[in-house]
Amino acid sequence: MSQAALRSPPPSPDTARPLGGPALTPMALVRAMVLAYQARGMDPASALQQAQITPAQLKKPGASITATQMEVISGAAMRELDDEGLGCFARPLPWGSYGMLARASLTSPTLGVALKRWCRHHGLLAPEAPLAVEVDGEVASIVLRLQRDPGPMAELCAVSLLRNIHGLASWYVDSRVALLGAQFPYAAPRHAGAYGVLFDGPIRFDAEHAAIHFDARYLSLPVRRNEAAMNQLLQRALPLTVRSYRRDRLxxxxxxxxxxxxxxxxxxxxxxxxxxxxxxxxxxxxxxxxxxxxxxxxxxxxxxxxxxxxxxxxxxxxxxxxxxxxxxxxxxxxxxxxxxxxxxxxxxxx
Known part of the structure; x- marks a missing residue:
C-alpha cells in the first residue's frame, strides 16, 4: 500500500484478469473500507467486484486477499469516495492529496528532510493523525500519535499510513529501507501473523502509539528522484511496494x-x-x-x-x-x- 499503489487507477471489470498471487493481506482492512462506504451512504459493490472480492469472502473470518487485490480496491475506493484517507480521518483527503504531499518533499536534500516535510504537511491535512520523525541514538522512528480514537478504522489508519510513508521513503532514496520493527496501539488482531509480511522486524501490539523503526543512517541518504520520476510514479499501473526494492544502500x-x-x-x-x-x-x-x-x-x-x-x-x-x-x-x-x-x-x- 505505497503511494503509487494507492493512486493506481483500478482496471475496469470488463478487462480485469484474475488478481493472483499469495493471499497474505488481511481482509479486515477491506472490511474497514466498507465501513467508510457505509458512513457515506454509498455502496462498495463496484469496488469489491473490481478487486474480485465476493460478499462471502468479505464476511469470512480470518480471510486474506492478494496484494494486487488490495491495490485495486484501495484505488477504486479512493476514487469513489474521493478520499485518499479511506474514511480514517475527520475530513476526506481529496484525490491527489498524497501526490501533492510527495511533490512538496521532492526537492529535499536528504531523506530525513523529506520525511519531516511530509509529516508536517500531512498534519495540516489530517491534524488528528500527526506523524513525526524521531531519532534515539542509532534508531530513527516514524511515529503516529492519534489525537482521536478512530474506532474500527484504527488498524486501517495505522497500517496504511505507515506502509505509505515507508514505501515513499524507499522510493525517494531508491533503496529498500530495512525496518528494525514496528508497533501498534491496539491488541494483536486475529491475523497478527500477517504483519510479518506488511512490516519487517519484530511486531509489538498494545503499544502507546504506532511507529516504524529503522537505522538512523538512512535519514542522511540523498533524495535521488526528480519531477519526471514523480510523474512516472503517480501514473504507474503496477504498485510500488517496499519489497520491490532489492537494493539496500546501507x-x-x-x-x-x-x-x-x-x-x-x-x-x-x-x-x-x-x-x-x-x-x-x-x-x-x-x-x-x-x-x-x-x-x-x-x-x-x-x-x-x-x-x-x-x-x-x-x-x-x-x-x-x-x-x-x-x-x-x-x-x-x-x-x-x-x-x-x-x-x-x-x-x-x-
Missing amino acids: LVQRVRQVLASRPQDAHNANELAALLNTSPRTLHRQLKDEGASLQRLKDEVRQQLATELLLRSHKPIKQVAEAAGFQNEKSFIRAFKGWTGHSPGDFRSQ
Missing part, C-alpha cells in the same frame, strides 16, 4: 556494524540474517547487488578487529580469536596467516 554498512559489534552472534549467514531481520537468501542477494559478499565483509571486519587487539592489548591469542568472531583458535590462526602471511604471535612480536 546494507554493507549495517553488515559491517553487526559483525563488529556482535561477532559472537554472527558466525554464519543464518545468524547474521536474523540479526538484520531478513533471510539468508535475501542477505546474499542484496549483498551481491551491492557488489559485496558476506565472506569478504567478514574477513575485512575480523582482520581489523584481530589486528587492533593484537597490537593494542595483551590478550592471549585464544581470546583474540573469540573476540574477532572465530569459534576456535586454530581456525583464527589459519585465517590470519591467509590475511597477513604471519601467525598472530609473529605479527604481535614484530
Whole structure:
C-alpha cells in the first residue's frame, strides 16, 4: 500500500484478469473500507467486484486477499469516495492529496528532510493523525500519535499510513529501507501473523502509539528522484511496494556494524540474517547487488578487529580469536596467516 499503489487507477471489470498471487493481506482492512462506504451512504459493490472480492469472502473470518487485490480496491475506493484517507480521518483527503504531499518533499536534500516535510504537511491535512520523525541514538522512528480514537478504522489508519510513508521513503532514496520493527496501539488482531509480511522486524501490539523503526543512517541518504520520476510514479499501473526494492544502500554498512559489534552472534549467514531481520537468501542477494559478499565483509571486519587487539592489548591469542568472531583458535590462526602471511604471535612480536 505505497503511494503509487494507492493512486493506481483500478482496471475496469470488463478487462480485469484474475488478481493472483499469495493471499497474505488481511481482509479486515477491506472490511474497514466498507465501513467508510457505509458512513457515506454509498455502496462498495463496484469496488469489491473490481478487486474480485465476493460478499462471502468479505464476511469470512480470518480471510486474506492478494496484494494486487488490495491495490485495486484501495484505488477504486479512493476514487469513489474521493478520499485518499479511506474514511480514517475527520475530513476526506481529496484525490491527489498524497501526490501533492510527495511533490512538496521532492526537492529535499536528504531523506530525513523529506520525511519531516511530509509529516508536517500531512498534519495540516489530517491534524488528528500527526506523524513525526524521531531519532534515539542509532534508531530513527516514524511515529503516529492519534489525537482521536478512530474506532474500527484504527488498524486501517495505522497500517496504511505507515506502509505509505515507508514505501515513499524507499522510493525517494531508491533503496529498500530495512525496518528494525514496528508497533501498534491496539491488541494483536486475529491475523497478527500477517504483519510479518506488511512490516519487517519484530511486531509489538498494545503499544502507546504506532511507529516504524529503522537505522538512523538512512535519514542522511540523498533524495535521488526528480519531477519526471514523480510523474512516472503517480501514473504507474503496477504498485510500488517496499519489497520491490532489492537494493539496500546501507546494507554493507549495517553488515559491517553487526559483525563488529556482535561477532559472537554472527558466525554464519543464518545468524547474521536474523540479526538484520531478513533471510539468508535475501542477505546474499542484496549483498551481491551491492557488489559485496558476506565472506569478504567478514574477513575485512575480523582482520581489523584481530589486528587492533593484537597490537593494542595483551590478550592471549585464544581470546583474540573469540573476540574477532572465530569459534576456535586454530581456525583464527589459519585465517590470519591467509590475511597477513604471519601467525598472530609473529605479527604481535614484530
